[in-house]
Amino acid sequence: MRSDSTSSGPSDPGPGRVPPDDRTSRARIRDAAITLVAQRGTAALSARAVATAAGVSAGLVIHHFGSMDALRTACDEHVVAVIRERKQEAFAGGGGHDVMAVLREQGMVSFAAYLAAVLADESPAVAHLVDEMVADEI
Numbered sequence: 001m002r003s004d005s006t007s008s009g010p011s012d013p014g015p016g017r018v019p020p021d022d023r024t025s026r027a028r029i030r031d032a033a034i035t036l037v038a039q040r041g042t043a044a045l046s047a048r049a050v051a052t053a054a055g056v057s058a059g060l061v062i063h064h065f066g067s068m069d070a071l072r073t074a075c076d077e078h079v080v081a082v083i084r085e086r087k088q089e090a091f092a093g094g095g096g097h098d099v100m101a102v103l104r105e106q107g108m109v110s111f112a113a114y115l116a117a118v119l120a121d122e123s124p125a126v127a128h129l130v131d132e133m134v135a136d137e138i
Contacts, residue, residue, distance in 0.1 A: 026064045029054045034075050038113035042121050045072065076118065076125040079111050083129060 025029070032054035038042055047068060054061070065071040083103070090102045100130040103112050118126050 015096050025054075025056055025060060029056060029061050029064055030071070030078055034079060034114050035070055035110050037075065037117050038110040041117050042072075072123075073125075075114070077125045079114050080125045080129045082108070083111060083115075084132075087133070 029050060033045060033050045036049055036053055045068060049059045050071070051058040051061050060073065061068075065074060086102050086106065086108070100112055103109065115126060115130070119130065
């Protein structure tokens with residue numbers, strides 16, 4: 001049997017097909033929670049709402065994170081880590097110090113909206129990141 005280089009394999013869903021989401025359930029849940037908070041605020045964060053957005057059961061949300069507080073902490077830490085990484089890349093590349101502009105350019109507006117939503121909730125990780133960003137501008 002001859003190999004056809006145009007055939008669709010596991011990494012190529014083929015023309016007109018959407019590739020499967022290959023993130024772990026934990027990552028899909030975390031990302032859904034970030035988007036939910038960015039769109040509707042922290043009051044909207046419930047196991048059921050996150051589960052619906054992530055396409056999983058509410059039980060799986062709790063299974064992976066243990067509690068909604070732990071999910072919120074994981075979201076905070078992820079957003080902070082990604083923004084720090086993007087900030088360092090921008091600085092290393094000779095770019096400006098406008099981290100929010102970098103996030104907009106990279107299509108990461110939900111991260112900026114997430115930051116805005118959680119600032120009032122006294123997240124230590126987010127507060128420290130904002131302090132760093134302010135210090136970078138001074």
